[in-house]
Structures are given as C-alpha cells and as structure tokens.
Amino acid sequence: MGLHxxxxxxxxxxxxxxxxxxxTSSIVNAGQSELGPRVTxxxxxxxxxxxxASEMRRRHPDLLKHDRIQTLREGLRANADGxxxxxxxxxxxxxxxIKSDDKYVxxxxxxxxCVSCHKYAAVxxxxxxxxxxxxxxxxxxxxxxGTKKHYGNVLPGVYTLTNKDxxxxxxxxxxxxx
Amino acid sequence: MTINIDDKNNxxxxxxxxxxxxxxxxxxxAGLTIAPGVMLYQTAGARSLSDFSLSEKASSNVRWGxxxxxxxQVDWNKCVEACNKEHGLNNETHSRDxxxxxxxxxxxxxxxxxxxxxxxxxxxxxxENAPCVDVCPTGASMKRADGIVLVDRHRCIxxxxxxxxxxxxxxxFVHEVLTDQTENTPRGKGxxxxxxxxxxxxxxxxxxxxxxxSEGAIIFGDLNDPQSDISQLLAKHGSRQIRADLKLNPGVxxxxx
Numbered sequence: 189m190g191l192h193x194x195x196x197x198x199x200x201x202x203x204x205x206x207x208x209x210x211x212t213s214s215i216v217n218a219g220q221s222e223l224g225p226r227v228t229x230x231x232x233x234x235x236x237x238x239x240x241a242s243e244m245r246r247r248h249p250d251l252l253k254h255d256r257i258q259t260l261r262e263g264l265r266a267n268a269d270g271x272x273x274x275x276x277x278x279x280x281x282x283x284x285x286i287k288s289d290d291k292y293v294x295x296x297x298x299x300x301x302c303v304s305c306h307k308y309a310a311v312x313x314x315x316x317x318x319x320x321x322x323x324x325x326x327x328x329x330x331x332x333x334g335t336k337k338h339y340g341n342v343l344p345g346v347y348t349l350t351n352k353d354x355x356x357x358x359x360x361x362x363x364x365x366x
Numbered sequence: 367m368t369i370n371i372d373d374k375n376n377x378x379x380x381x382x383x384x385x386x387x388x389x390x391x392x393x394x395x396a397g398l399t400i401a402p403g404v405m406l407y408q409t410a411g412a413r414s415l416s417d418f419s420l421s422e423k424a425s426s427n428v429r430w431g432x433x434x435x436x437x438x439q440v441d442w443n444k445c446v447e448a449c450n451k452e453h454g455l456n457n458e459t460h461s462r463d464x465x466x467x468x469x470x471x472x473x474x475x476x477x478x479x480x481x482x483x484x485x486x487x488x489x490x491x492x493x494e495n496a497p498c499v500d501v502c503p504t505g506a507s508m509k510r511a512d513g514i515v516l517v518d519r520h521r522c523i524x525x526x527x528x529x530x531x532x533x534x535x536x537x538x539f540v541h542e543v544l545t546d547q548t549e550n551t552p553r554g555k556g557x558x559x560x561x562x563x564x565x566x567x568x569x570x571x572x573x574x575x576x577x578x579x580s581e582g583a584i585i586f587g588d589l590n591d592p593q594s595d596i597s598q599l600l601a602k603h604g605s606r607q608i609r610a611d612l613k614l615n616p617g618v619x620x621x622x623x
Binding site: 256260261262263264265266267268269270278294317318319320323324 | 422423508511512516518520543544545546552553554557569
C-alpha cells in the first residue's frame with residue numbers, strides 16, 4: 189500500500205501538468221474560429237456557379253453522382269433549355285481549370301482546383317483517372333474565355349476552415365446511390 | 367406510317383430470320399393494333415438523327431444500328447483512325463500491341479479454296495441479347511434503351527467476364543494509367559471498354575465517327591423505323607449478321623460477307 193502511494197505521489201506533477209494542458213487547450217479551442225492549416229481557393233472563369241458556394245461545398249458529390257447516371261445510362265446530356273446539367277464534370281473543369289505559366293495545371297499538381305481542397309481534406313478522388321482533368325479545345329459547351337472572372341460568392345484567396353464549415357460538412361452528402 | 371396486319375403478312379416473305387424478327391419487333395413498337403388498319407397510337411414516323419438532342423433521354427422506340435457494306439472497296443483503317451481520334455485511343459505507352467484498346471478491328475478473311483479475300487471492320491455488335499450484359503456481376507455492362515451497349519466505368523471492376531463472354535472479341539481492357547483522355551470518352555486503367563457507337567455524338571445528333579469516315583460504306587440509322595435508310599436497304603438487299611446462329615441479334619449488319 190505504501191509503495192502504491194509513493195508511486196502515485198511520484199506521478200503527481202506529471203498528472204497536474206497533463207490536466208493543466210487539457211484545460212488550457214480546450215479554453216483556447218473554444219475561443220478559436222479557425223481550424224488547421226489554410227486552404228487556397230483558386231480563381232475561376234465563368235460568371236457564376238450553378239449554386240452558391242456553401243451549397244456547392246456540401247452538394248457537389250451528389251450532383252455529380254446523380255447526373256452521371258442520367259448522362260451515361262439514360263442518355264440525357266443537357267437540360268431542356270439546352271444548358272448543361274448541373275453535375276457535368278466537363279463543365280466544372282471548363283470553368284475551374286487553373287492556369288500556371290499559360291498552361292493548364294494537371295491533376296497531379298496541388299494547384300488543380302479539385303486537388304487544392306481534396307488534398308486539404310484528405311479525400312482522394314478517382315474521377316480523373318478516367319475523366320479529362322483540363323478543358324479540351326473543342327467543347328460542346330462554351331469555351332473557356334481567356335479572361336479570368338471572379339464568380340458568385342467565393343472570391344479567390346486564402347481561406348481557413350471554421351467550426352461552422354466543419355458542422356456544414358453533413359453526413360448525408362456521403363450517401364452512396366451507386 | 368401505318369403498319370397493319372396485312373403489311374406484316376407481306377413482309378413475312380423476307381427470307382431472313384433476323385429480318386423477320388426485326389419486322390415483328392417494329393410492329394410491336396409501332397403500336398397496338400386492335401383491328402387491321404386501326405391503330406390505337408403510332409410512332410412519329412421517320413426521324414432523322416439531327417432531330418435528337420442532348421436534352422432527350424434515349425428512347426426504346428429507337429434501335430440504333432449499322433449496315434456495313436464490305437463490297438465497297440474502302441480502306442477500313444480510315445474508320446479505325448477516325449475512331450481512335452474521336453475516342454483518344456492508342457495512347458498507351460507500356461502495353462503490348464495486343465493489349466492496346468481497339469474499338470474497331472479490321473479482320474482479313476481468305477477463302478483458301480478460291481483465293482478470294484476480303485476485309486471487314488468488326489466492332490461491338492450491339493447485340494439485342496448481349497452476353498456481356500448477362501454476365502456482368504456489377505451491372506456495369508449495360509444496354510441503353512436505344513440498343514447501344516456500353517460500359518459504365520463508374521461500376522466496372524475490371525473482372526473481364528464480359529471479354530470472355532463476347533463472341534466478337536469486341537472488348538478491350540486498359541492495362542495502364544492513362545492521361546490526356548478526350549472530354550467525351552473518359553477511359554482509364556482497370557476498366558473494360560468497347561465501341562460505344564459514339565453515344566456522345568449520337569446524343570448530339572451527329573453520326574458516329576467511323577460512319578463519317580467510311581465514305582458511305584457504313585450506313586447508320588434506326589432499325590425500328592421502317593422509313594429509315596438503313597431499314598429500307600435491309601428490306602431491299604438483306605444482310606448477314608456475324609455468328610447469327612448465336613441468336614444475339616446484333617445491331618451491326620453486314621453485306622457482302
């Protein structure tokens with residue numbers, strides 16, 4: 189018994205340090221709105237995206253999955269008014285392709301639009317093992333204009349993930365309809 | 367266009383069984399006949415390819431098919447080149463020649479007895495009863511409503527059962543990482559692929575690339591529409607299907623073989 193007590197007393201300073209550390213870090217976290225390293229949202233061409241940025245962050249996997257079934261299995265490749273489907277990966281790439289030194293950056297480059305965020309989030313995507321990762325000269329849809337415009341609600345620049353963003357990444361977007 | 371029982375009986379005189387099946391099929395598609403000459407509804411009649419648009423779903427009223435006239439002295443390699451260009455094929459760098467993807471193979475045949483030789487393009491035959499669709503364990507190998515047989519690469523696991531099942535050796539497997547695919551034909555390592563009749567072009571109201579390059583030796587059209595060029599030609603001259611004995615009813619017909 190005495191031996192046990194001795195040991196506990198011996199550990200006490202470490203325990204106190206540990207408790208203090210946990211307390212301070214949780215206090216710091218509670219007051220902090222920014223988490224982790226920063227992610228860069230690159231510039232895009234095109235006037236506006238199909239949905240506000242916050243919606244796109246949540247729903248882009250669903251849009252892509254839904255429309256890939258329509259396109260491939262049902263042969264529906266455009267809306268009735270002739271505009272492209274919301275989940276057209278081709279159109280995503282056309283607007284969001286990033287140029288570096290006047291050349292489009294490929295999927296193996298961290299500056300690629302999709303990679304820039306997916307690498308940050310540690311979510312690996314295999315879309316571009318088959319799909320073309322940069323725009324093609326001849327497109328069914330509008331060609332990429334040379335001038336870069338800011339689109340919609342997201343301005344290019346450096347962003348950090350906030351607690352709100354994390355809460356926004358809802359589990360339902362991972363629904364697997366395939 | 368009105369098809370009644372009398373027409374059907376007349377057309378039954380076409381000798382070829384495949385042709386006959388096709389006529390029956392088109393009668394069924396044309397509408398329910400309650401009495402000779404009285405139709406409850408009928409299809410819209412002849413529609414040219416350009417009437418179809420990107421915003422339209424593939425319809426089972428249509429069955430796309432091709433008629434290859436091998437008697438025309440055409441360099442089939444031109445069709446292969448057009449196909450390769452359209453789909454961005456032949457960009458493998460590590461694969462052996464026999465591993466590289468081919469959507470169209472040019473097959474040379476020779477009759478040793480007579481010395482007569484000829485060549486014909488063999489691509490996916492877009493069977494009505496496709497064995498590749500039957501055997502696919504994941505539902506990746508599929509037949510679209512308009513009869514085009516495709517691989518859904520989102521579901522393909524690369525097991526290659528379909529390659530074994532296909533009697534036409536029409537499918538290829540991608541053995542290596544690919545880059546620089548075309549926009550319209552995504553393709554990559556680990557998936558099986560084959561001629562897709564240029565679905566992206568058809569959906570856009572354009573002819574398949576090989577048909578455009580064939581200088582009229584390949585006719586493309588709707589087999590379900592008796593007024594279409596291909597149906598008229600088939601009705602007039604007949605055709606042969608490769609391995610018709612398997613009763614797969616391919617959508618690709620040949621003349622001169």
